[in-house]
Amino acid sequence: MHAAPGGLLVAVSATFKRDLTLMLRRRGEVLNPLVFFALVITLFPIGISPDPELLASIAPGLLWVAALLAALLSLDSLFRGDYDDGSLEQLLLAPHPLAALGLAKVAVHWLLTGLPLALMAPVLGIMLALPAGSYAVLALSLAVGTASLSLIGAIGAALTVGLARGGVLLSLLVLPLYIPVLIFGAGAVQAAILGDGIAPHLAILGALFTVSLMLAPWAIAASLRISING
Amino acid sequence: MHAAPGGLLVAVSATFKRDLTLMLRRRGEVLNPLVFFALVITLFPIGISPDPELLASIAPGLLWVAALLAALLSLDSLFRGDYDDGSLEQLLLAPHPLAALGLAKVAVHWLLTGLPLALMAPVLGIMLALPAGSYAVLALSLAVGTASLSLIGAIGAALTVGLARGGVLLSLLVLPLYIPVLIFGAGAVQAAILGDGIAPHLAILGALFTVSLMLAPWAIAASLRISING
Amino acid sequence: MTGGKGPFRVEFDPKLMRLERPLSLCLQARKLACERDDRWLFEGLDLDIRSGEIVRIEGPNGSGKTTLLKILSGQLSDYSGELYWNDAPMRQVREHFLANLLYLGHAPGVKTGLSPLENLAWYQALSGDKGSETQREKALAAVGLTGFEDVPAGQLSAGQQRRVALARLTLTQRALWVLDEPFTAIDRDGVDALEKQLIAHAQAGGCVLVTTHHELTASSVLRRVQLG
Amino acid sequence: MTGGKGPFRVEFDPKLMRLERPLSLCLQARKLACERDDRWLFEGLDLDIRSGEIVRIEGPNGSGKTTLLKILSGQLSDYSGELYWNDAPMRQVREHFLANLLYLGHAPGVKTGLSPLENLAWYQALSGDKGSETQREKALAAVGLTGFEDVPAGQLSAGQQRRVALARLTLTQRALWVLDEPFTAIDRDGVDALEKQLIAHAQAGGCVLVTTHHELTASSVLRRVQLG
Amino acid sequence: MWAFINKLRSPKWFYAISTKLQPWFWAVAALLLVVGTVWGLVFAPADYQQGNSFRIIYVHVPAAFLAQSIFVSMAVSGVVFMVWKIKVADMAAAVMAPLGAAMTFIALFSGAVWGVPTWGTWWMWDARLTSMLILLFLYLGVIALRGAFSSRDSGSRAASVLAMVGVINIPIIKYSVDWWYTLHQPATFTITGRAAMPMEMWLPLLIMVLGFYCFFIALTLTRTRSEILRREVNKRWVRELVEEAS
Amino acid sequence: MAFSSLNEFLAMGGHGPYVWAAWGVTALLMLVIVWHARHERRQLLRGVKRRVRRENAHRDALQRGAVAHSPTAQVPVNSVQGDVRNDA
């Protein structure tokens, strides 16, 4: 092929760096999902009951669902900025595989959304009276799980980027695909609380991540091409 | 003043009709919050536990929180379309109070989001094993509550309409203000389940609605003017 | 859509445009100054716009033309200086001013989900007057949109969408027109017709305030204001 | 922005623009047809774009100019007909084609959160070549943006933002330029300079495919294609 | 009154006056904080129930008071800015928001730490705790909204509107959270409802509270001056001032 | 004096970690706030000075006729503006 052999690496790392710079410059972009996470978690005790025992029993599920929603809502902007200002066209016209460039963008999204959510979850766990001993598993399962969520969600984001009202539609497309991740993620935390083995859950989460990592980039690339066509 | 006396009514009802037509033409706009509501409600049994007793005890809170999130997310588009295509400027330049015209738009939002959510909630209540006898109260509290939510949320929507990344920021602004509505809404359903008097809860919900109805339109108008400036 | 090909002739009919009453209107700005994020776009600007005039605001990109139009039409409030409408301070006569103003901005304000007729109906109702279907059809015909009355505006080309917005010039009988780049996306024949309409409006006693990068043909009613 | 007033002179320097190798390139379209929502935008279109030519696509609004450019640059795939690059079917030589293509669309593709220098750095890296800061500064100087290298692009005026995009013409040495309305938002001096640059590129053996509503001064290298 | 308001319109005047005032406030704040700290940490007697963990009160309560007062001040500044278009008021509001958020955080953190020895838990959904948490979110919202606008003027106005809407809601939120708490469970632990404090515990608390308020005023003056510099860089008086200083 | 020795003071009757954590975080945060206010002020003054110097130099050069008076040769206001705003 024509392009220089090291060229792909240059292009991917430049795209990674560019997205990182852009996100870090607009600090709100990074903080907002975290605050949303905390806010949604606050709603539950208020809506349900402040009783610590009841809260403890539902905490793993609440934390996972809230983190999932926070990650989901922040996905909407993943490609939208690039679409609106025309840089997405340029990404498509680069002489490099679009899947690799898209993956760089997803990696930035996870690094600045999924990972912080995972790190913050234990604090909210304390507030929901999550039993001790499950905090590390909570963070770990979220860290691995949100990586899959970012990858799968990016497909939806790519499909809806050209549509005026992406937000809610994106949720519809993506939420059903999130269910396996949710089952094993929340399951891992439950298992840690009950003292059961957490290895199988984490193994399946890892497997889900591997599969998404192998398949999602191609789906993302294809979806972006469709959106540009539209 | 110069404008014809009946003029305000003509302008407000035309705006109401226009928004209704627009929303009904894009059916997705109306269905999306409903489907989001249903999807989020399905996530909880998956993430928490399918145990009907546990679910029943937390159902009022879950239903209220999920409905609140669905209403919230659909708010983002309330003024955005008008802002993007320039009709918001025209609304501001109409020789009529902006507060009245804004109120017409909010009314359409409630009619096509809040009311359907309230009507749908009992069905999801069945899925969460919500005890019998509280269904009517659930629907009624949601119907009154979402009206306040639409009014308060519209202030946030008006403030963020000019910003590229409204979505999550809007949640951050509006969710803290939603808490009183959530408390008394979910409280009413709890009270109905426990057989306590629901009248005080509903009365306070009504009072919250009245206060929002009196104050919110002015805040919405002021916020829209700021956003146009921005 | 008759294939959508070939330019549509804009046939503005100046006779369609009647002003409600004989006019002698006047919008005045005194010592207008606008600061945007600590940079002065303009300072000490005095401006009189009177019946029978077309005033064209000129200046390079970013010199503040749009900002000035928005201030003059009462959309922006962070400026210093005074505005007068018919010699009364703007604050006191705002509603009368708005009832006589027609503003067309960068964005056409056309709802893509509604048909041209429905769009115009809303605009008419916004002024508090229900108007009639015939009126609106005539106005659409005047901008060359016959046959497109009921097509969702989203299916029209960019130029046709702007023509829907321009139909308001004929439809609502406002005295003061404030037009920001009205020639955008309009083809050559359309530009000529629109220019004629502006002149006719001024000659009939209206006032026009306009920014454009197009060169307007010199005319007795044209006055230029240079920014930047 | 020195008050943002006064036009900046665009001083494109044709000598800055060197092509990698002597060229004899050729993009061919055969029996190209495109249908959009059951309406044929064009049918049976044959087109040859060769080294040393400026091809201007003409036609009224909505006649399919942008669509054609997107098909030719490989962004749209729902068309019928065949594309050839240097006589090979496009499918087989897509990467070589993309490595030689520079496309500028309606939207400038400039990130408002990044400075002009950072924007250009990303574009260079996208072609797999890191480039140097000096190169980029020179390219910015060539479009009259000296002094604005480190200002967030969001603080530049619309015209200046488009100039950042146009700096890519000087920076990346691509043979085939596909430009959709490149003169948008550029002031009169800038238009002249850009036109000269297009001609210089063609004369140096490149090809230019362009749509614009501006009248290009007749030139030996210009060829017109009429749509609609 | 009008003369005063007209003077306030000029950032230059405010800069001069606050330059004169701020050293005094800093000095008084430092003095009160040092005295209060030493008294509270070293001399005040231990609580007969809570022992020495009780000493957390000397940071917890002043921070909690301040957190609420700052939000009200911010809203009042917002009103002044919107009604009289006094820019200094907005600058003050802008610098108050982060301080208020910090105070809310201190109240939350010290309360949470205090909860471990007294309640045996870091957190519970008590009415007062919950409304404090919501206050933190309100602060974050105001800060985020101001930052989200690319135009500073619009950001200022939007933040003012939100602060006003928020301040109307604070009593409603507090009231409803109180109601909610009493609904769900009896007040096992109440923060108030204790026997009145003996004088030698109460006095240092008063001193600390006053110290925190002076700190707030001093910091607001100082940072508003910086904000004036930032926004008025192009004004001649700022240039002259800086040239004089160097 | 409620304590008889330094150790006793530090231990706080077994509640040391809690008391010191609460007081420590408070003190740290307040110190950071004060430091930030000072730092911000210094940065601002430096920015304004740099700008005044640059503009004076440019004006002098103009008067001597050393630089052509072209708009692009001037110091763009917004680049300095950006510096000043970013460190907020």
Ligand code: HEM
């Ligand atoms: C995260 C946990 C906590 C939060 C958010 C919190 C919040 C507050 C607030 C907002 C106030 C001021 C009330 C007012 O304005 O009148 C306050 C006062 C006070 N708090 Fe806490 N608190 C927490 C934990 C605790 C704990 C664990 C104790 C000790 C058992 C405690 C003891 C006090 C006392 C003695 C007062 C002053 C009495 C009064 O003014 O009512 N707090 N707290």
Ligand SMILES: Nc1ncnc2c1ncn2[C@@H]1O[C@H](COP(=O)(O)OP(=O)(O)OP(=O)(O)O)[C@@H](O)[C@H]1O
């Ligand atoms: N909301 C805003 N906040 C801050 N600055 C702004 C805002 N809107 C515009 N500006 C600045 O004000 C200046 C004038 O903008 P304006 O849109 O009035 O220019 P214009 O003369 O209409 O330009 P054009 O020819 O591109 O339409 C620009 O430099 C722009 O950067």
Ligand SMILES: Nc1ncnc2c1ncn2[C@@H]1O[C@H](COP(=O)(O)OP(=O)(O)OP(=O)(O)O)[C@@H](O)[C@H]1O
């Ligand atoms: N995504 C799409 N789906 C359906 N129709 C489309 C789509 N994009 C464009 N069209 C239609 O195709 C036609 C050609 O559009 P195109 O943008 O190519 O026109 P153009 O010649 O570039 O016009 P302009 O001069 O306004 O740039 C238009 O009538 C438009 O309505």
Ligand SMILES: [Mg+2]
């Ligand atoms: Mg403009």
Ligand SMILES: [Mg+2]
């Ligand atoms: Mg086009």
